[in-house]
Amino acid sequence: MSCAPSAEEQLDFLTKIQRLFNESDFSSTYKYALLISLADLAIELGKDDDSLLKLSNRQIAERFIELYWQQAAPYKDSGSNESTILFQNNGTQAAIIKAINEFRQQNNCNSSQAARGSKNYKKLVTAVAATVAKQPINYLQNVGGGNLPFLYERNPSSIILKKGVAYCLRRFQPLIQQLARSRWTDFIKKNTKNIPILGEKDDLNSFLFETSRKTLALVCKGLKELYGNKCFYCNKSSSELEVDHFIPFSLYPRDLMHNFVLACSKCNRSKSDTLGAKIHFDRWVKFTTNNSEAISKIGERAAVSSNLEISLAIAKWGYELAINNNVNFWINSGHYEKLNISNLFR
Known part of the structure; x- marks a missing residue:
């Protein structure tokens, strides 16, 4: 019978993750991308137990x-030359870049989502998968001059996350994401070849990982x-709605795309980085499910990835994580509630 890793096993996992960040040789950003990819895929495909999880090289490549x-x-609006x-x-320059x-130059695709519809997309995935298998998958677990094979076992076309690893990646995904993105940004800043490209601007993190204002x-x-000019949370009309x-x-x-809703400035500021109460969760599930195709079309026009199934899996993970940590869930300004898994996922 599968069960969650013990507290000691989770602490050991975090200790090894820390060693990986501190003692590994990072000659490119690939290892950071692999850690982020594994954590994301563990949330989307894994379970909250110590079971193994098989991930194909092509899944990771995508x-x-x-x-x-x-x-x-x-990075700059100065043409499309390599510099x-x-x-x-x-x-x-990195092979994947x-x-x-x-691919971007040869195919009329304005997003990775649109790229999936190109006849040449499978060829791109094959090329990226080959690089991923040869480099970050092969070397990620080399730590401090030795090998620390605590994350996965390698196969010719896939990896298998070891017992308890998918659970720990799900449990500590926010921390791993934060560390990987921070180190990724620092790596690019410290690369002397990027100094003339970066100039005096200080928006690197936004460029690398965030959606543009446009x-x-x-x-x-x-x-x-x-949806109309209404706040998703308070359902009041507003002339100044923000994407939340x-x-x-x-x-x-x-x-x-399915994770975006419109919020008035008051609700957006009040909710901040908290999760919505059950009334908001139920409304969001109903709204995204009933309007999934229309939401995906908005994503196509805006060049934002969309996948209802993945968005629902991420929401379930996020709420279960918060419930297990006994957090409060936002109702409206100054009001919160406790939730339990049984009355949320019925």
């Missing part, structure tokens, strides 16, 4: 394409057409 898609574009694309390793950039404006317009992450970005820092 997540790499999504992570690097925006970063394969020029304006940020360097992701200490040598020549080159592959995605070439994209959010398109999302806002589309949701207004679908229903599952807070601080908890799960990845933009998915």
Whole structure:
């Protein structure tokens, strides 16, 4: 019978993750991308027990394409020459960046979501999967001059997350994401080849990992057409609606179209980084399920990835994590409630 790893096993996992960040040789950003990808896939496909989880190289490659898609574009609005694309390793430009950039130039796709519909997408996935298998999967568990194989076992076309690893990745995903993204940003800043590209601007983290204001404006317009000029939370009309992450970005820092709702400034500030109460959760599930196709079309126009099944899995993970940590759930300004899993997931 599968069960959750013990407190000691979870602490041991965190200790090894810390060693990985501190003692590994990071000659590119690939290892950071792999850690983020494994944590995301564990949330989407894993369970809250100590069971194994098999992930194909192609599944991981598709997540790499999504992570690097925006970063394969020029950092500055100064044309599309190679010199304006940020360097992701200490040598020549990273192979995955080159592959995605070439794909972007040869195919009329404005997002990784749109790329999936291209006849050449499978070829891109194959190329990225080969690089992922040869490099970060092969070397991620090399720590301090030795090998620390605590995360997974390798196969020719897949990896198998070891007993308890998927659970720990799910449990500590926010921490792993924060560490990986912070180190990723620092790596790019410290690369001397990027200094003339970065200049004096201080928006690197936003460029690497966040949705642009232009994209959010398109999302806002589309949701207004679908839902009207009303706040999702208080249901009051407002002329100044803002795009809000229903599952807070601080908890799960990845933009998915089904996770976006419109909120008035008062509700958005009050809710902040908390999870909504049961009334909001139930309304969100009903709204996204009933309008899934329309929401996906907004995502296509705005170049934002959309997947209802994944968004629901992320929400379930986030709420279960919060309930297990005994947090309060936001109703409205100054009002919160406790939830339990049995009355939330029925």
